[in-house]
Amino acid sequence: MSKRYEIRFSGAGGQGLITAGIILAEAASIIEGKHAVQSQSYGPEARGGASKSEVIISDGPIDYPKATIVDACLAMTQESADKYANGIKKGGVLLIDSDFVKNEPKGDFKVYKMPIMRTAKEVVGREIVANVVALGAMIALTDAVSREAGLQAVLSRVPEAFIELNRKAYAQGFEDMKKILG
């Protein structure tokens, strides 16, 4: 029986978390040749509201395309943490943006904290790449795909003019998480 690995990205609509999920699924299925399914659920709003994107990665065909019990979860906002940081596996991991999630979800999983939005804005230079900072951190945290596959997938999605910005964002997220992990 093939092994499933389930990752959920959640935050506010417009933060680029669906894109982060797509990039991870591309890294897994197109670059690394594994099986991957990405899906999302969203409300009728174009922006705002809590949004989530889920990626299932497996070495075999994936039947049920939605999360059953999440191995790793990201929450960028308090609302998304309250709504989507649940159903996390015993021993699983949760990454929160520590500036926005003050009321930390409790459960039988390990919580990691990073100021993701602030890192994007102050260290990388643009708030808009917070999703790529988060993606780098989640890949470092989970080993769901290799660092190189993740980077390749990020760069294949962004326009020429933004390649350096995104490369920097991805590396920052990845390195910051490695430091946390020690």
Next chain:
Amino acid sequence: MAKKVALMQGNEACAHGAMYAGCTFFGGYPITPSTEVAEVLSNELPKVGGKFIQMEDEIAAMASVLGASLTGAKVLTATSGPGVSLKQELIGYACIAEIPCVIINVMRGGPSTGMPTGPGQSDVQQAKWGTHGDHATIALVPASVQEIFTETVRAFNLAEKYRMPVQVLYDEIVGHMRERIEFPEAGELEVINRTLPSVPPEQYKPYDTSFGDVPPLAAFGSGYRFHVTGLNKAQDGFPTTKAEYVDAEERRQVRKVEGEVARVQIESNEEYLTEDAEVLVFAYGSTSRSARYAVNELRKEGIKAGLFRPITLWPFPEKRISALGKQVKAIIVPEMNLGQMNLEVERVVKGSCPVISIGRVDGEPLNPGQIIAQVKEVK
């Protein structure tokens, strides 16, 4: 040479499947969760000299594809349940006038506007009986991104071959999720074009059954002139109320799909571990993926569960379901509606085993746990 691969949504795969099949006309009206089909085709069709038209509403969109089809084009419209409701009059027109067309229905909840961003499977009986009057229906229900591509191609083939509307129904989950797809090479999948008349214009009759149950269809603009109407008509296309004509035509139009030979060519399904199954799960679309997951889990516990997954939903796979009904202790029918195909399974098994519905209509996916629990309750 390595095949071209991509990670894409079901809706995007549908649009690319349509292009592969030779679609040159799309008429539609945007509606969640189907809009990406239109979005991709608005980019792709102009590249091959095709036409993309966003009409003023769903009804006009359906009318535009019928008009375009009569000029010889392969045509598509894509919508969701509320749109299909509006299109029903013209779907009936396409049935009686025998106009090839493909209708994509990316299903959300209902009735009416329902829940636009949530998944549903509640249009499966509408696909069969949404338009009034006796008529044959072909409806396909793909369950993966790759299969949406291949079934869209097959929908065009069936529409052209049988000269009728063909519906492709898939739920929002399959429409919006992204999976890897391998694009078939040109020539790898069969592509069928409609039969054109072999007789000169002056001898042409649009409903001439001497050519079989599916008469050749001339293209307007190619020198052939004929009458098209929603009234019952004679072989020359003009209205008639003569009992013997009307009866023969009505029966032919149903027979061309539901006759023994046609059924074999149109029906398509997948069976998973049904050979020794004691409990059968009948599931389609995204729900079949939950069911397959459930069957694998149940087998690990030694419970002999199996899955029957129709890919052609209409015409309904009567013979096989009837046989399986005699083999198993029970048939479980999970679906994101309140038991629509459950009714059809019940009709076909004629009481030879219990048929148990699992319905879910809250906008959440029907998950494997629900199916596992229900199977375990059987005896």
